[in-house]
Amino acid sequence: MDEPRRPPVTPASAGEPEELLKARKPFYKRPLLLALGALLLIVGAMVGVRYYEYAVSHEWTDNAFIDGHIIYISSKVAGHVSRVYVADNQEVAQGDLLLELDPREYTARLAQARAALQAAIAKEEAAQAQVELTQVTAEAGVQQAASGVELVRATVETARVQVAVARSRLDQARAQVETASASAAQARAQIQMGTGARFSLLPPENATGNFVKVVQRIPVKIIFDPLPDSDYLLSPGMSVVPVVQVK
Structure with a gap:
């Protein structure tokens, strides 16, 4: 004799709670998560645009030192x-x-x-x-x-x-x-001025070999105006990271 077939077990027939059924909804059917993701994208885009504008309009270098006068x-x-x-x-x-x-x-x-x-x-x-x-x-x-x-x-x-x-x-x-x-x-x-002092208008760059092409760097001088606060000691030879707005 053939045994009677049992109907397939569904979530509803298994007695699963209704909260689990709602939790299994697809991502695109969750408006709160969609709104949160859109907000993150907008904020990221705004931050990226601001960073791009800042990078385009500013120049900076870490190869700078405080100079002095003899x-x-x-x-x-x-x-x-x-x-x-x-x-x-x-x-x-x-x-x-x-x-x-x-x-x-x-x-x-x-x-x-x-x-x-x-x-x-x-x-x-x-x-x-x-x-x-x-x-x-x-x-x-x-x-x-x-x-x-x-x-x-x-x-x-x-x-x-x-x-x-x-x-x-x-x-x-x-x-x-x-x-x-x-x-x-x-x-x-x-x-005496500190280390890294330059005396020539365009100091030569150090290069090894005769077939190495070295790009000439033009020194740029930034003058403190007004003078720095006496509470913060700035002595010749200190390394600095200057940021210059070019646009």
């Missing part, structure tokens, strides 16, 4: 630095004390100049006394004494010239000591 500050005399009153990348103003020179060398020169002056004065006085002595003894031999007097007078003139030279050296040594002991910047300082 400023030479020199004193009237040269010498050894004894003290430094400034640090690297410190802001200074006109009249600030930067360095001090060791005044011992100039003090020694001043003492030598004073000693030379005293010796020249003593030599002049001795020559003058010799002239007076020669004039007294000239009565015994006028002709012989006259030549001696002229010789001694020439010696006196030479001594006077030496005194004048010694006084000039003394004044020069005093001026050097005053300059070395002044409260202004008294040494030669050099404020």
